[in-house]
Amino acid sequence: MKPTPTPTRRHRRLVAVGALTAGMSVACAGGALAVAPESALSRTVSGALQSVGIEWQGMPEGYTPDQYAAFWDAGYTWGDAQHLSELWDLDMIETKARAGQLLVDGQALPITPGTYPEAGADATSVAFDALWSAGYTYEDVQALSALWSTDDAETKARAGQALVDGQTLPVAPSGTATAGS
Known part of the structure; x- marks a missing residue:
């Protein structure tokens, strides 16, 4: 026992x-x-x-919200980030920070947005690329999240897949569509 x-x-x-x-x-x-x-x-x-007194930055060290927004708002895709990471021999965070800072500073990147839209892409990253390429912004995702009562990740996947499937979303994009959308 x-x-x-x-x-x-x-x-x-x-x-x-x-x-x-x-x-x-x-x-x-x-x-x-x-x-x-x-x-x-x-x-x-x-x-x-x-x-509760714990200092926490939401962004990784050396990566600012301005860099984050500049990279994604310019229409670059996950595949573009992967290509730049290999080209510059940097990890993904450093790559996006460097690329974002170049864009913030008004400089051009060695590739145009959407050059590598499906590099190593799975269905989710294809959906995300479709969403950003169509001109949707973070604020648009938040509006859709509120409308659909979903978190941002689910909203991006659902909205992007709807765009891939040729559907129209209930919130219009507030950004500028990039080539390939």
Whole structure:
């Protein structure tokens, strides 16, 4: 017969499980912040952490919101970022930061937006590329998220796939469509 755990052993087990869960939650939140630093989730997590005294930047070190916006708003795709990463021999964050800063400074990148729209693309990245190429902005995604009651990631995938399928979205793009859209 198995002995019944004492309250102390049970308490230690609960504390260990709680600590593990909290650690995993912070790690996943950090990952979300790095992947989509300007998303509603990222801003919420960053604000919550700052409200309890933890300084947290939603953007990875050396990567600013201006660089992020400049790169994606110019119509560059995930495939373009992959190509630049290989060309410059940098990781993805450094590549997007460098490319974004060049654009902020008014300089041209060595490729035009949308040159590599499907490089290594899966269905989700094709959908995202379609969304950005059609001229949709982060604010447009937020409007669609509010309308559909979905998070930004789901909204981008759903909206992009609708565009790939030739459908019209209930929110018009507020940005400028790029070649290939």
